[in-house]
Amino acid sequence: MVSIRSAQASDLAAVSALDLRLTGSNKPDYWQAMLGPDRHFLVAETEKGSLAGFIAGEVRAFEFGQPAAGWVFAIQIEPRLRLKGVGTTLFEALVARFKAEGVTRVRTLVDRKDHLILSFFRAQGMVAGPSLQLDMDLS
């Protein structure tokens, strides 16, 4: 079992380390910014107090012309603790925060080749949203 709580500055080292291990990208400033007042940044902690995973998101109004919705920016789970419901517990906790802010939709963006995370969000009940993401190479 894990417990969910808001992330604190003292969690940033463990969050950054887990993210670096899983994505290969080191971005401590990004995680620091997630502690901002408008953000929801939650961690899942094991009974022994170690980091099992984290999720971050925010309610954004009129983003891309859409009414207010909760956006999930990031979710990472310690690989040893996957398939035990940690991700679902974090997602549900974040959704509860979004609902408490009065929004009725949750959204995210996922790399279409990242089948693991796509499957995770699908299993939560998410489906293709109303927008299509467009992209162009500027190099």
Next chain:
Amino acid sequence: MKLQTGTRLGLYAVLELARAPERTLSAAELAERFGVSTHHLAKVLRTLGTAGLVEAERGAAGGYRFIGNRRRTTLMDIVALFEPAPGSRPKEPGEDTDIGGALQRVLLEIDEIAEATLRSISLETMLKPRR
């Protein structure tokens, strides 16, 4: 998006059998449930059997039952058994022209999105009651 009949029957059969993996259903029972031909469905079930997703049981209570992994099997795994893999089809006339190439890029974009969708949905997710 239009799926070939065999693909649709394969999805129907796997999902119906995976709904209750301990249950055995004959090709005729499955065919009746979906209003399709038993002959066609039997052929589809043989393909699913070769892929290790269903198993045929002989005897009076014989039929097919699901033996795959509901959480690990995605809709794409079933579709790939019946539809040609993207990129494996022969070249169509005109594809080497600039217009043909541009059209191919658009069609590839659509295929990639369709594949990502099918690959992200497990049988477990499909069979979950909708919220």
